[in-house]
Amino acid sequence: xxxxxxxxxxxxxxxxxxxxxxxxxxxxxxxxxxxxxxxxxxxxxxxxxxxxxxxxxxxxxxxxxxxxxxxxxxxxxxxxxxxxxxxxxxxxxxxxxxxxxxxxxxxxxxxxxxxxxxxxxxxxxxxxxxxxxxxxxxxxxxxxxxxxxxxxxxxxxxxxxxxxxxxxxxxxxxxxxxxxxxxxxxxxxxxxxxxxxxxxxxxxxxxxxxxxxxxxxxxxxxxxxxxxxxxxxxxxxxxxxxxxxxxxxxxxxxxxxxxx
Numbered sequence: 001x002x003x004x005x006x007x008x009x010x011x012x013x014x015x016x017x018x019x020x021x022x023x024x025x026x027x028x029x030x031x032x033x034x035x036x037x038x039x040x041x042x043x044x045x046x047x048x049x050x051x052x053x054x055x056x057x058x059x060x061x062x063x064x065x066x067x068x069x070x071x072x073x074x075x076x077x078x079x080x081x082x083x084x085x086x087x088x089x090x091x092x093x094x095x096x097x098x099x100x101x102x103x104x105x106x107x108x109x110x111x112x113x114x115x116x117x118x119x120x121x122x123x124x125x126x127x128x129x130x131x132x133x134x135x136x137x138x139x140x141x142x143x144x145x146x147x148x149x150x151x152x153x154x155x156x157x158x159x160x161x162x163x164x165x166x167x168x169x170x171x172x173x174x175x176x177x178x179x180x181x182x183x184x185x186x187x188x189x190x191x192x193x194x195x196x197x198x199x200x201x202x203x204x205x206x207x208x209x210x211x212x213x214x215x216x217x218x219x220x221x222x223x224x225x226x227x228x229x230x231x232x233x234x235x236x237x238x239x240x241x242x243x244x245x246x247x248x249x250x251x252x253x254x255x256x257x258x259x260x
């Protein structure tokens with residue numbers, strides 16, 4: 001499986017996970033993971049604060065979670081909405097809102113994280129996978145962030161760096177046209193600036209170095225899950241995903257002038 005196929009596959013899976021199980025219903029039913037109870041605790045915290053930009057957790061029972069459906073485009077349909085500056089900025093503002101609202105959450109004593117915790121200053125609770133496919137979109141604006149399977153505590157830049165890779169996108173021209181569906185290769189540096197300006201105040205950081213470190217962390221996590229026998233990571237690693245991610249890091253490092 002090529003890297004772009006893996007990305008498209010994740011987008012399609014996210015769209016399926018967020019779609020109501022029965023047409024005409026407002027409930028999404030998904031298999032639960034060991035981290036789902038922790039995720040539901042955070043989602044209830046957000047909802048109690050009046051945030052409607054995250055799923056409303058309805059039930060967790062017998063290995064199944066139920067969430068209230070949020071109307072809009074997600075998954076593979078999300079790529080088109082974020083082609084505009086408006087779309088990029090809306091996603092950044094929404095991510096900032098979520099990070100800010102997470103600061104005063106008290107995780108349960110038995111909290112289980114979907115990805116490794118990352119130490120650092122001003123740790124928030126990161127969604128862990130904030131690509132365009134996991135936002136819900138209406139009229140080129142991000143209105144919600146779904147699929148919290150990789151929830152973990154980390155500095156804000158952990159989510160920001162992940163998002164920049166996909167929103168810029170910090171990828172080769174071929175992938176940008178064919179799999180991000182841009183008719184022409186966009187000004188990546190401009191889109192990075194739009195995202196960061198909309199997100200707001202952040203500590204100074206090197207975009208290229210930070211994004212590359214984030215991709216490396218993804219590689220390390222995927223390798224660890226694969227070694228433990230988890231799917232789909234075991235299949236991805238067997239199909240060469242780690243080598244392709246390494247190639248993506250090299251592309252970013254060798255095209256620094258386009259990105260920062």
